[in-house]
Amino acid sequence: MTGRAASVSRASLGSAQRLIACAAVLAASALLAGCAVRSSGGSVGASDLLDFTPTEVQRIARHGPWPPPPARDAGNAQSGRPAAEAFGGQLFFEARLSPSGRMSCATCHVPERQFADGLPRGHGLAALERNTPSLWNAVHERWQGWDGAADSLWSQAIRPLLDPREMASDAAHVQVAIARDRTLACGYERTFGRRATAMPAQAVLVDAAKAIGAFVATLVSPRTPFDEFRDALVRGDRAAAARYPAAAQRGLRLFVGRGQCALCHVGPRFSNGEFADTGLPFFTRPGVVDPGRQGGIEALRASPYNLLSRWAEPAAGTADGLADDSMKTRHLRAQHRNFGEFKVPGLRGAAHTAPYMHDGQLATLDAVVRHYSTLDIERLHADGERILKPLQLSDRESADLVAFLRTLSSPSPSPQPKPQPVCAPT
Ligand code: HEC
Ligand code: HEC
Structure with a gap:
């Protein structure tokens, strides 16, 4: 050597x-x-x-x-503004944004659970097909969601608001929910400098999502x-x-070496921000397949709220922020190999976010390592370079890798953001 x-x-x-x-x-x-x-x-x-x-x-x-270094939500001029972060923090916990009155972002992204929910698959007003990801460090992701169907935090926030299985809301309801509550109405006015009732409902929906995006952009996992x-x-x-610990050192050596994990889980967040097929079964239930990234690209290009839409703005302080941010979306095209690919998740805090993978099919970190150790090479796509192969780790090597993965989480409870209302409750 x-x-x-x-x-x-x-x-x-x-x-x-x-x-x-x-x-x-x-x-x-x-x-x-x-x-x-x-x-x-x-x-x-x-x-x-x-x-x-x-x-x-x-x-x-x-x-x-x-x-x-802190990052801003793409196409969101509210990101980095303290008033918007505070108002967005309020909205994040506000169940009245859902007509059901019992479903907020925090119902699934639970602060005490690293902003995930501990379930295999998310459950809103109905069951979802994917695992709820943690929101720590989400602002550093180029694409949001397991399939990257959103290109900003604010547009990602609009989906659960409108999805009938999640919050089942609509623009008119969000506008009324904000306008009718004195604290929220005041928070909206202080943040945007206008009344919620003076705007078309769709503009209020986007404003609310941008404030929420500004809040989510502040969530950074601890050292x-x-x-x-x-x-x-x-x-x-x-x-x-x-x-x-010695076991973690040995696991780390495997991670950056023979295990080749760091080819995908690279950089400070342990993700290259891209999408890959790790050889898990495609089926979400008998006969139903999750197309992953391929469907995500199609959904993103069709979204009325993507970075190419009229709702995207230059980020505060950068005249050309929009041009840079939207470029990645402009050049995106779905390819055959994208079928069945999912986002490479960051691994910080992962010790606390079981179960794992896009559909929560692996219950523990041991099971994830076992998957990489024994994976079925026949199941993997042949196109593109083949990184993954069954590692056939010994019991001790598997335990070392898990010991290392555990050190990517803080042993002490994560700091909880405490949004201060922009206007005092009345
Ligand atoms: C019913 C549960 C549920 C609710 C309510 C919910 N989410 Fe999610 N969230 C999910 C699931 C499941 C995913 C993964 C979606 C996918 O891959 O298609 C997700 C993905 C995300 C992501 C992408 C994170 C990443 O790393 O890719 C962000 C950001 C996010 N949600 C923010 C929000 C915000 C903001 C709200 C409130 C407006 C919200 N969510 C409401 C379940 C929920
Ligand atoms: C080819 C890229 C690639 C390589 C190499 C790779 N991973 Fe992954 N990893 C992924 C993708 C993609 C997912 C999500 C798969 C899914 O949900 O279907 C994932 C998921 C995970 C998860 C679950 C995280 C969560 O929050 O659900 C862990 C833990 C993990 N990988 C650890 C490892 C380890 C350890 C290695 C090395 C043995 C490794 N990965 C190698 C791409 C890769």
Whole structure:
């Protein structure tokens, strides 16, 4: 391995010096050639640190830093405005937006459950066919939903409002619900500078969705034990890095190495933001197939609320924000290979969001790892390069991989956003 050769050629350097040199190189995010974090050397705790090669350190470094710089919701001029975030936070918990009076975003995206629901598949006024994803870090997704059928948080918010199985609302009901309640009416006016009753209902629906999108854009998952390890490794702080459990280190090595997980679950969020087929069964129930990304692209192109629609605006502070954001949608075309593809989910917080996959068919992280270990190669599409193959992991390797995945979640309870009403309740 290059790591061993490099450390031999640098044997004259003291290990401390070598680590400092490595840290400096990493900090400049230049190539890591010649730097290795090695376990030999015998300082306190260092024996608990695997001898990660320069390539491994470089790959691990790519999964941070965390948290990322704040991001804005695409095509949403309200995103980043405190008044809109606060009003959107209120609307997120507001069950009266549904004519049923008992269904809000928070019914399915439960704050105490990482903004997911713990069910295999979402359940609103009727049963859904897909698992409810966590909303942590959703603003950093290029596409929303397992099939990417929305290209912004605000347009993603409109779907459940209108879907008869979810909140079963419509523009007129949303307008009346906001206009009739003094706190909500006041919040709307403070946020948008006009009365909800002075606007066409559809414009109020989009405004409400944009405020909700601004709120969802603020949801960022907390730092985790992995982040402490990753930062220590990058700094060259071996004592701190050695505090990361040995099983997690071995699992991480598999994740960025032989397991090839990081080819898709890459970057600080552990997702490349794209779509893939992982060889799970297609059928949602006998005879019914979920087309995944293929249907998502068709739905997105047909959506009256996509980034090419008249409802999309340049993001606050950027004159050309719209042009950049809408480009990705403009060039999208469904292809044959998109059939049965689903979004590569980020893995932060995943320890707390069982069950897994787009339809919740795998109950635990152990089951997910078992899937990758034994998957049916015949089931996978042949087009495109074939990344996945059955890994045939040993019991210990599987346990290590799971131990690593668990370190992507914060052990302490997640901080709960507490939206302050824009106007005090009366
Ligand atoms: C009945 C349950 C339910 C309700 C109510 C609901 N959602 Fe969802 N949400 C889901 C499910 C299920 C998905 C996955 C949809 C898909 O892939 O087609 C989802 C997906 C999302 C996503 C995409 C996340 C990602 O990482 O891809 C966002 C954002 C979101 N919902 C926000 C909201 C907002 C905002 C509201 C309220 C206006 C809301 N949801 C109401 C169940 C629900
Ligand atoms: C080819 C890209 C690709 C590779 C390689 C890959 N994954 Fe995935 N992963 C996905 C996709 C796509 C999904 C969602 C699949 C679905 O819902 O149908 C997923 C889902 C998951 C989930 C469930 C997350 C959730 O919230 O439901 C976990 C955990 C996971 N992968 C871990 C791994 C591990 C560990 C490896 C390496 C052994 C790996 N993945 C390799 C693409 C990939």
